[in-house]
Amino acid sequence: KKESLAWAVNKNDLKMLEQINKFFLYANETGILQQISDKYYSNIEDQDPFDLKIFHKRIKTRLPKYKKTIIEESIKYDFDWKLIAAIMYQESRFNPNAKSITNVRGLMQVTTVTAKEMGIENPLNPLQSVKAGIKYLDKMVKKFDYIEDEYERMLFALASYNIGYGHVIDAMQIAKEKGLMENRWQDLKTVLPLLSKSDYYKKTKHGYARGWEPVQYIERILTYFDILKQKQKI
Numbered sequence: 001k002k003e004s005l006a007w008a009v010n011k012n013d014l015k016m017l018e019q020i021n022k023f024f025l026y027a028n029e030t031g032i033l034q035q036i037s038d039k040y041y042s043n044i045e046d047q048d049p050f051d052l053k054i055f056h057k058r059i060k061t062r063l064p065k066y067k068k069t070i071i072e073e074s075i076k077y078d079f080d081w082k083l084i085a086a087i088m089y090q091e092s093r094f095n096p097n098a099k100s101i102t103n104v105r106g107l108m109q110v111t112t113v114t115a116k117e118m119g120i121e122n123p124l125n126p127l128q129s130v131k132a133g134i135k136y137l138d139k140m141v142k143k144f145d146y147i148e149d150e151y152e153r154m155l156f157a158l159a160s161y162n163i164g165y166g167h168v169i170d171a172m173q174i175a176k177e178k179g180l181m182e183n184r185w186q187d188l189k190t191v192l193p194l195l196s197k198s199d200y201y202k203k204t205k206h207g208y209a210r211g212w213e214p215v216q217y218i219e220r221i222l223t224y225f226d227i228l229k230q231k232q233k234i
Contacts, residue, residue: 007020052223052227054093055089055224055227056227058089058093058094059227059228059231059234062093062094062095063085063089063094063234064234065094065126066085066088066094066107066126066130067081067085067234069126069127069130070084070085070088070130073130073131073134074134076134077134077135077137077138079134079137079138080225082225082228082229083154083221083225084130084133084134084137085224085228086221086222086224086225086228087108087133087137087158087161087221088107088108088130088133089224090217090220090221090224091107091108091109091133092106092107092108092109094107095107096124096125096126096129097124105123105124106123106124106125106126106129107126107129107130107133108123108129108130108132108133108134109133110123110129110132110133110136111123114132114136115128115129115132117136118131118132118135118136119132119135120132136161137157137158137161140156140157140158140160140161140165141153141154141157143157143160143165144156144157144160146183147183152183152184152185155185155218156168156183156185156188158214158217158218158221159188159192159214159217159218162213162214162217162218163192163209163210163211163213163214164206164209166205166206167195167204167206167209167211168188168192168214169205169206170195170201170204170205170206170209171188171191171192171194171195171211172188173204174191174194174195174200174204175187175188175190175191178191189214189215189218191211192211192212192214192215193211193212193215194211195208195209195210195211196208196209196210196211196212
């Protein structure tokens with residue numbers, strides 16, 4: 001059962017009470033509070049229980065086959081291997097033969113063009129798929145090196161991994177035009193779905209995109225990541 005939380009201060013310390021209230025007002029208005037909530041509190045309860053049940057099962061039955069490779073490749077780019085595992089599950093359910101509706105295949109669902117760009121010949125090969133996916137994610141992270149917060153930077157990189165860097169830049173421009181903070185995920189995720197509306201995508205450089213997908217994509221990855229972080233043994 002959910003219950004409200006509150007700060008308790010000495011009844012005679014009105015100055016402290018005032019400062020706390022000012023902070024929460026500021027944090028709420030600027031989106032900092034929501035950002036902190038998204039970062040440290042999982043949205044597991046919003047996910048499909050059946051999907052989560054399958055995830056827990058495949059952590060035991062499928063993930064062990066690729067764990068060593070994921071860890072080794074993640075270290076090269078200073079990524080948390082459990083985040084990469086969460087991305088992999090979202091992309092392919094740990095199935096090396098997974099095929100998307102856009103005919104993309106493999107554990108990390110990299111396109112043939114991207115695989116070649118990353119120096120990989122066969123994206124269906126589990127090792128090569130992991131190498132290509134992590135290398136490409138690193139490339140996306142570096143494109144947002146002007147975003148100071150590391151966590152925020154990764155969210156933008158993940159959105160780009162899913163929908164394409166160009167579409168993320170288009171969404172950032174829309175956010176800016178609306179007076180929002182284009183470098184903050186809380187704002188960007190509200191405008192990404194607009195890329196599917198003609199009033200908006202006709203004015204962008206990269207055109208139509210299913211902008212709601214990266215929002216859902218990232219929410220699921222963060223849920224899987226949170227579950228993996230909580231497990232002592234995998």
